[in-house]
Amino acid sequence: MKPMKPEIRPAGDSALLVSFGEVIDEETNDRVHAIARAIEKADFEWLIETVPAYSSILVVYDALKVSYTEVEASIKPLLKAKGEVFGGRLVEVPVVYGGEYGPDIEFVAAHNGLSVDDVIKIHSRPVYRVYFLGFLPGFAYLGGMDERIATPRLERPRLQVSAGSVGIAGRQTGIYPLESPGGWRLIGRTPLRLFDPSKEPPTLLQPGDKVKFLPIDEEEFRELYEKEWGGNFD
Numbered sequence: 001m002k003p004m005k006p007e008i009r010p011a012g013d014s015a016l017l018v019s020f021g022e023v024i025d026e027e028t029n030d031r032v033h034a035i036a037r038a039i040e041k042a043d044f045e046w047l048i049e050t051v052p053a054y055s056s057i058l059v060v061y062d063a064l065k066v067s068y069t070e071v072e073a074s075i076k077p078l079l080k081a082k083g084e085v086f087g088g089r090l091v092e093v094p095v096v097y098g099g100e101y102g103p104d105i106e107f108v109a110a111h112n113g114l115s116v117d118d119v120i121k122i123h124s125r126p127v128y129r130v131y132f133l134g135f136l137p138g139f140a141y142l143g144g145m146d147e148r149i150a151t152p153r154l155e156r157p158r159l160q161v162s163a164g165s166v167g168i169a170g171r172q173t174g175i176y177p178l179e180s181p182g183g184w185r186l187i188g189r190t191p192l193r194l195f196d197p198s199k200e201p202p203t204l205l206q207p208g209d210k211v212k213f214l215p216i217d218e219e220e221f222r223e224l225y226e227k228e229w230g231g232n233f234d
Contacts, residue, residue, distance in 0.1 A: 006035075006079050008072055014048075014063040016071060018079065019056040024143050028055045029131050031082065033207055038081035044074060052132050052207070054141070090210045093175070095124070095166050096221040097188035104185035108151045108168060122146045123173065123187065124213040130205050138177035138195035138203035142211055145173045157183030164190045166213070177203070191225035 004021050011017040018035065020028050036052040039059060046066035051058040061071050097120045098105045109119045128142035150171045158181060161167075165176045167184025176182060177194035194204045205211065216224070226232060 008076070010068055011058060015058055015060045016068060016075075017056055017058055018075070021055060023055045024131070026129060026143075029129075029143075029207075032057055032132075034081040035079055038078040039075055042074075042078065046071065051134070053134065054131050054143075088208050088210075089206075090127070090212060091205060092212050092214050093190050093192060094214045094216045094220065094224060095188040095190050096216050096218055097123075099218070101189035101218075101221070102166070102187040104151075104154075104167075105187040108149055108185055108187055111151050112149055114148070119149050119187065120215055122149050123168075124215050128173070128211040128213075130207050130209040130211060132207050133203060133205070136176065136178050136180055136195075138205065140174060140177075140194075140203075140205040140209075140211070142173050142175075145171055147171055151185050153183040154185065157181050161186065162189060164192065164194070166190060189221070191221050191228050193228050 007019050009017055009019070020032065032052045032055060036050040036057045039047065039050050039057070044061075046062045048060040048062060051060070059071065059075060096102075098116055105116055105119055109116045112119075114122070123145070126144045126146065128144045130140045131143045132141050133139060134141060145168070149168060151168050153169045161176050161180055161182040161184075163176060163179050165182075165186050166188040167174060167176065167182065167186050169184040174184065175190060175194055192204060196202055196204075
């Protein structure tokens with residue numbers, strides 16, 4: 001699929017959005033990250049940050065230093081940037097599915113007319129791509145989930161979701177890197193530590209990486225958790 005021509009439009013009074021439309025595909029996402037890197041590399045004094053997503057880049061700037069028109073003119077030459085995204089590793093993510101670790105897996109199964117075993121097999125079969133990070137530090141939005149297990153978000157988000165929880169929201173799947181509120185349907189949990197501020201980089205997953213979920217049992221989860229986090233699981 002050939003990426004469409006990008007559209008630039010204002011996003012509030014100190015940001016603009018470069019958008020390739022509402023698409024989710026690897027070629028477009030490669031282009032998004034290439035443009036974001038090009039803007040960052042240009043080191044504009046007015047640039048606050050770039051926020052890449054599936055098919056768009058939010059460019060946040062200091063409105064006291066530059067006008068919207070000047071920002072648009074500055075980034076237009078960079079919209080032709082191409083190149084593969086950084087990362088590209090295959091990261092195996094062990095997951096214990098169901099039970100207290102995935103309290104919504106039965107709902108996901110019933111919603112889609114499947115058994116819990118079917119959900120586990122379908123979810124763990126693909127190799128997913130990390131399209132971008134967002135929501136929380138290290139929260140990876142993964143593309144490639146089978147639509148047979150697509151399930152709407154919770155009507156009311158939970159006030160507390162454990163770090164490592166694996167969830168489904170619509171046609172997306174992702175992993176919570178930190179304990180936080182959240183509205184995704186939880187189907188399992190990984191013992192891996194996805195965000196560690198003492199490491200460089202602090203996030204386990206990066207855009208362009210591939211993710212393969214590996215089903216494990218509760219005993220394996222506890223053993224891996226204690227090694228990863230340096231303490232007993234409770």
